[in-house]
Amino acid sequence: MRPDRARINGEGLRHVGVPYDSDESFLELVLPRVRAALNEGRRVLVITCARKLDLLADALGHDAGRIDSRVSSTWYGHPYRTLAAYHEYTRGRRTLVIGEPIWEGRSRREITELIRYESVLNAALGPASAVMLCLYDLRRVPPAVLEYNAVNHPLLLGAEGEAASTSFVPPHELVLGGDRAPLPEPGPGAVTIRFTGRELRRLRRSVDDYATAAGMDRNLITSLVISVSEIAANSIEHGAGYGTITMWSADGELICEVADPGGALDDPLPGYIPPEPESPRGYGLWISRQLCDLVELRAEGGVLRVRLHVSMGS
Secondary structure: OOOOOOOHHHOOOEEEEEEEOOHHHHHHHHHHHHHHHHHOOOEEEEEEOHHHHHHHHHHHHHHHHHOEEEEHHHHOOOHHHHHHHHHHHHOOOOEEEEEOOOOOOOOHHHHHHHHHHHHHHHHHOOOOOEEEEEEEEOOOOOHHHHOOHHHHOOEEEEOOEEEEOOOOOOHHHOOOOOOOOOOOOOOOOOEEEEEEHHHHHHHHHHHHHHHHHHOOOHHHHHHHHHHHHHHHHHHHHHOOOEEEEEEEEEOOEEEEEEEEOOOOOOOOOOOOOOOOOOOOOOOHHHHHHHHOOEEEEEEEOOEEEEEEEEEOOO
């Protein structure tokens, strides 16, 4: 969602970090805000574990039927699909969203992308008429994650109410570990193919053949081929008009890197902000972030490199 999109009643996103340390404080912080939102006519979505959803439903009584609820384990499976889901839920309506991701059991890479997604929400949903309360259970959230609560949220909620975060960092300025490090070299057995605008069909077939030979799940191959095609088409239309794709497998993933010698990173949040519905362009990286497990970008030595990671599947 672009920052210049129309706001409802002049409202914009109120993105609030909510640390708490007990079930009682969870209810004390959340319950009155849910009731107030319902009284304001807002649509309410709550995402947390099943036990806390039950606690909230019991406390709400007959009003429990007026809220939408989801379980964290399904809602937060992929941060950028979650971002798209929030975009759809908040578009064109006044909302209260209360969300609590699961942090335990995630890899370092997954945690990094979930932290990044929390930051990107500020830009992606900036014009939305939404209040978003992001919950952090102090009993369970790792300290390395908790320190980003104040970084990613302009407002913090405690027993005394909301206060501005003095540590907030705008999403286009957020730098996480490894963001500026060079990408590792392709793995052993990497295959490189050159492409031009006339060869996109052959490129898609080559990616399909390589992934099939590597034993990738058929449905995941489709996601990979679509993503590669979108990025290559961007290179042809907006970059040098040609490029290369390098493919290899590592750690249960198939990795495809599209290199564009005429590309540049001129968007501070590339592929994180959904394009306007009527826009004929701007979908390539957005679609790729939805379909791939990870998308990495680097502009090095006059070459833009877009690296797509997709799980091989079962």
